Amino acid sequence: MSSSVPSSLLPPSPAPSTPRPGGPQRRFKLETEVVYTESPDQYRSSSVPIYQTATFKQVSGSEMGEYDYSRSGNPTRTQLERHLAKIMNASRVLAVASGMSAMDVIARLLRPGDEVIAGDDLYGGTNRLLKYLSTNGGIVVHHVDTTSISAVTEKLNDKTSMVLLESPTNPLIKICDIPTITRLVKATVPNAIVAVDNTMLSPIAQNPLDFGVDIVYESATKFLSGHHDLMAGVIAVNDEKLAEKLFFTVNATGCGLAPFDCWLLLRGVKTLAIRFEKAQSNAQIVAEYLEGAGFKVRYPGLESHPQYDLHWSMARGAGAVLSFETGSVDVSERIVESARLWGISVSFGCVNSLISMPCKMSHASIDPKVRAERALPEDLIRLCVGIENASDLVEDLKHALFQAGALKTESALSC
Numbered sequence: 001m002s003s004s005v006p007s008s009l010l011p012p013s014p015a016p017s018t019p020r021p022g023g024p025q026r027r028f029k030l031e032t033e034v035v036y037t038e039s040p041d042q043y044r045s046s047s048v049p050i051y052q053t054a055t056f057k058q059v060s061g062s063e064m065g066e067y068d069y070s071r072s073g074n075p076t077r078t079q080l081e082r083h084l085a086k087i088m089n090a091s092r093v094l095a096v097a098s099g100m101s102a103m104d105v106i107a108r109l110l111r112p113g114d115e116v117i118a119g120d121d122l123y124g125g126t127n128r129l130l131k132y133l134s135t136n137g138g139i140v141v142h143h144v145d146t147t148s149i150s151a152v153t154e155k156l157n158d159k160t161s162m163v164l165l166e167s168p169t170n171p172l173i174k175i176c177d178i179p180t181i182t183r184l185v186k187a188t189v190p191n192a193i194v195a196v197d198n199t200m201l202s203p204i205a206q207n208p209l210d211f212g213v214d215i216v217y218e219s220a221t222k223f224l225s226g227h228h229d230l231m232a233g234v235i236a237v238n239d240e241k242l243a244e245k246l247f248f249t250v251n252a253t254g255c256g257l258a259p260f261d262c263w264l265l266l267r268g269v270k271t272l273a274i275r276f277e278k279a280q281s282n283a284q285i286v287a288e289y290l291e292g293a294g295f296k297v298r299y300p301g302l303e304s305h306p307q308y309d310l311h312w313s314m315a316r317g318a319g320a321v322l323s324f325e326t327g328s329v330d331v332s333e334r335i336v337e338s339a340r341l342w343g344i345s346v347s348f349g350c351v352n353s354l355i356s357m358p359c360k361m362s363h364a365s366i367d368p369k370v371r372a373e374r375a376l377p378e379d380l381i382r383l384c385v386g387i388e389n390a391s392d393l394v395e396d397l398k399h400a401l402f403q404a405g406a407l408k409t410e411s412a413l414s415c
C-alpha cells in the first residue's frame with residue numbers, strides 16, 4: 001500500500017463470503033454469491049444500512065476514525081465495493097457516479113502524447129470522450145476493427161498506453177478475442193493497460209479480469225442495477241497500485257457513488273443472476289424469431305454469428321442485447337414506433353424490454369460521416385430484451401413488423 005493513500009480511505013479487501021461468521025470460508029456459485037452479502041452492522045441488519053451522511057465525527061482532534069467524509073469513503077459504498085469485488089473476481093472495485101464517470105477515471109491515467117487503441121464500434125459516449133481527449137488532451141486515438149487481431153497489433157508501439165475493448169460491442173455485437181489481444185499487448189508493450197467495458201454481459205456472463213486484462217469497467221446503470229432507477233459505474237482491478245491511482249482520482253474529483261445509489265445498486269445486484277438468465281433466454285427466442293423471419297440479426301446466441309465460437313470460448317452467456325437491420329430507415333422507424341410493449345428508450349439491462357435506433361439515439365453523438373465510415377447501418381434497430389413473457393414480446397414485435405410493412409406475408413406472422 002502506498003503512503004499517499006491512508007488505509008482508512010481504502011475499502012477492506014473482499015473477504016470470502018460465508019453464510020455464517022466463523023463457518024467454512026468458500027466460494028459459492030455466482031447465483032449464490034450475488035445474493036449473499038456480509039454486513040458488519042452492529043444490529044445484524046439483513047439489508048446493508050444506508051449511511052446517508054456527508055461527514056463522520058472523529059474520536060478526537062488527533063485520532064481519525066475509519067471514515068471522515070463520504071467523498072473519500074462511506075460504509076454503504078464500501079459494502080457495495082466489497083460485494084462487487086467478489087462477483088467480478090477483483091481484489092478491488094470502485095463504485096462511481098456513472099459508466100462514463102468510470103471511463104473518465106480510467107482515462108485520467110493517460111498523458112498527452114499517449115496513444116489509445118479502441119474499437120471502431122463502441123458506445124457513442126465512449127467515442128465522444130475519446131474524441132474530446134484527442135481534440136483537447138493531446139491523446140492519439142486509433143479506432144480499429146477489434147475483431148481483427150492484426151488490426152489491433154499493427155497499431156501497437158511504445159506510445160501505446162491503453163487498449164480499450166468492448167465484447168460484444170454496442171451496437172453491432174462484434175466479438176473480439178480478449179485473451180489473445182491481452183497477451184499480445186502485454187508481450188509488445190508491457191506497460192500498456194488493457195481495459196474492457198463489460199457492460200453488455202455483466203459478471204454473470206463474462207469476467208475479463210480472468211483473461212489477464214488490467215481493468216474491467218461497467219455501466220452499472222444497466223444489468224448490475226437492472227431497473228433503470230439509478231446511474232452508476234464500477235471499476236474492477238486486481239493490482240493494488242493501479243487501484244490506488246484510480247481511487248486517487250475518484251476521491252480528488254468527487255465522483256464516488258452516493259450512499260443511496262450504492263444501496264439501490266446493492267439491492268439490484270442481488271437479483272442480477274435471475275434477471276440476466278430470464279432476459280437472455282427471452283433474447284434467444286426473439287433472435288431466433290427474427291432470423292427465422294428473414295432478418296440479418298446480430299446476436300452471439302445464434303450460430304450464424306461470425307464469432308460464435310470465439311464468444312463462447314470467453315463467455316457463459318449471450319446477453320440480452322441484439323440488433324438487426326431492415327434495409328430501410330423509414331421501415332425501421334415505423335417498427336420502433338409501432339411497438340407497444342417495447343419501450344422506445346436508450347439503455348439496456350433493464351427488466352423492461354426496449355427498442356431503439358442507435359444512429360438516432362445512443363450513438364447520435366458520433367458524427368454521421370464517421371458512422372458511415374465505420375459502417376454503422378442507419379437502419380439498425382437495437383433490441384434490449386427484458387424479463388417479460390417471451391411470447392408477449394414476440395407477438396408485439398410481430399405486429400410492429402407487420403404494421404411497418406417489414407413482414408411481407410401473413411404467414412410470417414405465425415412463424
Ligand SMILES: Cc1ncc(COP(=O)(O)O)c(C=O)c1O
Pocket residue numbers: 098099100101123125126166170197199200218219220221222231232233
Ligand atoms: C457499453 C457502454 N459503456 C458505457 C456506458 C456509459 O454508462 P452510463 O450511461 O452509466 O454513463 C454505456 C451507456 O451509457 C454503454 O452502453
Ligand SMILES: N[C@@H](CCSC[C@H](N)C(=O)O)C(=O)O
Pocket residue numbers: 123125170345346347348361362363365
Ligand atoms: N443522450 C445520451 C444517450 C445515452 S445512450 C445510453 C446507453 N449507453 C445506450 O447504449 O443506450 C448521451 O448523450 O450520452
